[in-house]
Amino acid sequence: VATQVAIVGAGPVGLMLAGCLRLGGAEVIVFEQLAEATTESRASTLHARTMEILDSLGLLEAFGSPPREPRGHFGGMPLDLDLPSPSSGQWKVPQTRTEALLHAWASGLGAEIRRGHCLYGLRQSPEGVEAELDGPDAHVLVRCDHLVGCDGEESTVRALLNADFPGQDAERQLLRADVAGIDVPARRFERLERGMAVAARRADGVTRIMVHEFGAPAKPEAPDFDAIAHAWKRVTGEDVSAGKPLWVNAFDDTNRQLAQYRHGRVLFAGDAAHRQMPIGGQALNLGLQDAVNLGWKLAAQVAGTAAVGLLDTYHTERHAVGARVLGNIRAQARLLLGGAESNPMRALLGELIGLEDVRRHLAGMISGLDVRYDVGAVGHPLLGARLPLLRLSLADGPATSARLLRSGRGVLLDLRGPESLACTFALPWADRVLAVEATPAPEDAELTQGAEALLIRPDGHVVWVGRNLDGLREALSRWFGPARAA
Ligand SMILES: Cc1cc2nc3c(=O)[nH]c(=O)nc-3n(C[C@H](O)[C@H](O)[C@H](O)COP(=O)(O)OP(=O)(O)OC[C@H]3O[C@@H](n4cnc5c(N)ncnc54)[C@H](O)[C@@H]3O)c2cc1C
Numbered sequence: 001v002a003t004q005v006a007i008v009g010a011g012p013v014g015l016m017l018a019g020c021l022r023l024g025g026a027e028v029i030v031f032e033q034l035a036e037a038t039t040e041s042r043a044s045t046l047h048a049r050t051m052e053i054l055d056s057l058g059l060l061e062a063f064g065s066p067p068r069e070p071r072g073h074f075g076g077m078p079l080d081l082d083l084p085s086p087s088s089g090q091w092k093v094p095q096t097r098t099e100a101l102l103h104a105w106a107s108g109l110g111a112e113i114r115r116g117h118c119l120y121g122l123r124q125s126p127e128g129v130e131a132e133l134d135g136p137d138a139h140v141l142v143r144c145d146h147l148v149g150c151d152g153e154e155s156t157v158r159a160l161l162n163a164d165f166p167g168q169d170a171e172r173q174l175l176r177a178d179v180a181g182i183d184v185p186a187r188r189f190e191r192l193e194r195g196m197a198v199a200a201r202r203a204d205g206v207t208r209i210m211v212h213e214f215g216a217p218a219k220p221e222a223p224d225f226d227a228i229a230h231a232w233k234r235v236t237g238e239d240v241s242a243g244k245p246l247w248v249n250a251f252d253d254t255n256r257q258l259a260q261y262r263h264g265r266v267l268f269a270g271d272a273a274h275r276q277m278p279i280g281g282q283a284l285n286l287g288l289q290d291a292v293n294l295g296w297k298l299a300a301q302v303a304g305t306a307a308v309g310l311l312d313t314y315h316t317e318r319h320a321v322g323a324r325v326l327g328n329i330r331a332q333a334r335l336l337l338g339g340a341e342s343n344p345m346r347a348l349l350g351e352l353i354g355l356e357d358v359r360r361h362l363a364g365m366i367s368g369l370d371v372r373y374d375v376g377a378v379g380h381p382l383l384g385a386r387l388p389l390l391r392l393s394l395a396d397g398p399a400t401s402a403r404l405l406r407s408g409r410g411v412l413l414d415l416r417g418p419e420s421l422a423c424t425f426a427l428p429w430a431d432r433v434l435a436v437e438a439t440p441a442p443e444d445a446e447l448t449q450g451a452e453a454l455l456i457r458p459d460g461h462v463v464w465v466g467r468n469l470d471g472l473r474e475a476l477s478r479w480f481g482p483a484r485a486a
Pocket residue numbers: 008009010011012013014031032033034042043044045095117118119120150151152153154155156157249251269270271272278279280281282283284285287
């Protein structure tokens with residue numbers, strides 16, 4: 001089997017990456033060990049930045065109108081997530097649904113998804129990568145230009161490369177069970193004398209309980225329902241042992257991140273690149289955003305249009321973002337699972353969260369809206385940041401900035417009108433950059449913060465803001481490769 005890009009793992013991150021690669025024109029095959037999609041409930045939160053990205057991929061309609069909660073938490077302390085974005089808050093979507101929708105989208109774009117294929121061998125040379133897999137009927141040898149490990153927290157790709165994965169081992173864990181047939185009071189990160197407890201009843205009557213006994217160490221073996229029911233009794237005094245456990249697991253505070261997200265022609269994204277406690281629903285969102293950052297860069301690399309060094313910015317940008325998220329998760333794990341010794345820290349943070357600047361800072365971090373990449377230019381607040389959603393008037397009618405990104409190309413947005421010549425200037429990049437003249441709706445005008453023209457990457461981040469054409473050629477070449485000869 002030969003392909004330009006092979007992805008190992010059809011979890012949410014592998015599927016998102018497959019779709020983004022197809023948008024960029026790359027040939028891609030995803031290999032997944034499971035014969036059928038998992039039915040485990042896992043992550044259920046999509047944050048504001050992910051929702052904005054889904055909009056720019058044209059996927060928001062397929063997701064429908066999921067329940068939205070304006071409030072999240074930081075280490076179990078209530079945190080209002082309201083920020084200036086139509087997507088702010090957290091959106092409740094079961095991971096199984098996210099995966100099903102991404103699967104349909106990626107395969108609709110032409111990604112091939114082969115189930116029942118388990119990777120066990122990997123070699124790379126300057127010319128390419130060879131991967132060996134156990135297929136449903138036979139061994140399969142895959143030759144590709146690049147391979148991406150999206151194979152989750154126990155990544156085989158990471159193990160085969162013996163990749164450096166520094167960090168901390170688990171110290172504490174949270175036990176979790178989805179239980180039918182119990183009736184216990186709702187609890188939201190409730191701290192009791194002996195531990196912390198959460199109980200939330202779903203519309204279908206099933207209650208998710210989570211419990212941690214202060215001081216109890218993480219255990220390597222998976223818990224059974226008996227152990228969870230006993231811990232629940234010790235912490236809350238309630239007896240849930242007669243309930244029917246539908247799903248039982250534990251997650252711990254292991255915190256590790258690959259030292260390098262790129263190893264030659266092999267790259268990593270999602271849980272394969274970083275392992276963290278899924279506090280505040282950040283794990284899945286972080287991984288999906290890795291995929292969106294990598295997709296267009298890797299597509300340009302295999303198409304031969306990428307500028308030198310473009311693919312390396314994947315590691316630089318996403319490792320830094322990952323380190324910051326893993327840091328906030330460690331802080332939250334301490335606040336959430338710490339015993340009485342964490343009370344003074346919680347009291348102090350409780351006061352600080354009451355300050356609007358602090359609340360916005362934390363909400364920006366948890367939602368992913370504050371991600372800002374070093375794009376080598378400074379001087380305008382939008383540089384490196386994601387472009388906020390703009391409602392625009394174009395020559396052929398209204399459009400949003402998210403809709404302009406749906407082609408998978410970058411966007412040169414000229415807000416000054418025809419005399420600026422920015423669009424004409426970008427013509428040699430027309431296959432990679434959509435250049436449009438537009439006027440923002442008056443109520444959105446201040447979101448552009450005085451910018452007269454903006455160059456936006458396919459992942460929605462602003463890399464050039466201009467008044468005149470200074471620096472535009474350099475920015476186009478740096479992010480989109482050489483100009484096409486006339
Ligand atoms: C039990 C559990 C509960 C969780 N709960 C939450 C939560 O409440 N909130 C939250 O935000 N996050 C939660 N997470 C984390 C969240 O599910 C992950 O962050 C997310 O699934 C990461 O997506 P991924 O695509 O990187 O990896 P995964 O979803 O793990 O997908 C990796 C895929 O690779 C496949 N694979 C692995 N090895 C091979 C191989 N050798 N060959 C071929 N295929 C392979 C796997 O079968 C899998 O389908 C939970 C995770 C787990 C495991």
